[in-house]
Amino acid sequence: MTTNNFMQKQYGLTDNPFTGNTADRSWVDTWVDREEQVTKWNSVITKLQNPRKNYIVFIIGDYGEGKTQSLFKVLDDSKDISEVYSAYFTFKGEQKPRTPGLEFMFRIFKSIDFNALHGKYKEKLGAAIDAIPEELGEVKNVLEICFFAESELRDLSRYFLRGEIRPNNNQLKKLQIIRKIDDIDIAKEYLTGMLIVFKNLGVNTLLLAVDEVEYLFSLVPKSQQSIYVALLRGLYDFPSDVKFAGDNAAKIAMFLAVSTDGYRRLKENEKQETSTGGPTTPLLDRIDISTNLGALTRQATRDLVAKRLHFDRVGKKHFDPLIPFDESFIDLIWDLTKGNPRDIIDKCNYVLDAGIEKGITLLDKNTAIQLLTERREI
């Protein structure tokens, strides 16, 4: 009998609910605690329906404390607001960027689902693109193609916007443009165009949920890191430095998830810049809200374990937990993990894996210690 069949028979469930210790959109249903932080995030989210400015929110946390899950929570809490379009992406890249910063701009375009936009706003799209002023003529041409051209040309324009091709002259001609996107200012023109399109579709905010911001410190040498910091700061001031957009463009709200260490490095750079000047202070000055995650309380640890045990990856919530547990089990998990969400899930995962195999009927401290010892996890 495979484990799955066994689990289904014994427990009526299809998967160990602690498998996979990284965030996932479906785990928003098992969200626990963080009330203070969620309240702060929501205080920004409610303003995004009709924002008068751009926003920067920092989500700071150690490894496994739930930064990615927090971004998914923010996305979930904003998903029903039709005036908000949200996009998730991470700073972490596979390769060293050719031009620092530009890669980041391309990622924004990568995270926009053009097909979905086309499907949802078919009737309004033409007029929204028409609202792009003539000064941004190239942007207008490319976005027009991106939504309305036949498939091959449409794909070409999308690869171009995402930085996946470097177009030759023939391709540039097809896209009805002269300039490639080879510096940040040109990329910003495209973003401005896109923000104008959003605004004219009734989308007042582009919400960017950006993960693993600490990678900016390993992407490029120190001398170039300030380019990224300046870019983030520039996006906050955006598009006031572009004269054509004004109130006719959607605003940007950035939720930036960064490791505690990454944040510390930002603060260090800020200190070093006090005499020389630099982009870090202006960036940190622009933070609207900064939230630290930290460890979960014992009560929240219990809630997390309980919620996962009641949750089936198929998406059903069950009245009875997968396996009943007692307080001694929670005490042990709390002792071993000190409330780090990823550690809680890892420990429970080992216990469940082994426990399911053995067909245990109660999760308690002694059983768990025995199973973890057998697996050399304690």
Ligand SMILES: Nc1ncnc2c1ncn2[C@@H]1O[C@H](COP(=O)(O)OP(=O)(O)O)[C@@H](O)[C@H]1O
């Ligand atoms: N507040 C929370 N409620 C429920 N589960 C959480 C919470 N925070 C984190 N988790 C879970 O803990 C694990 C680690 O979270 P993750 O967001 O991947 O951490 P990080 O990005 O900080 O390294 C994931 O499985 C995630 O679903």
Ligand SMILES: [Mg+2]
């Ligand atoms: Mg993460």
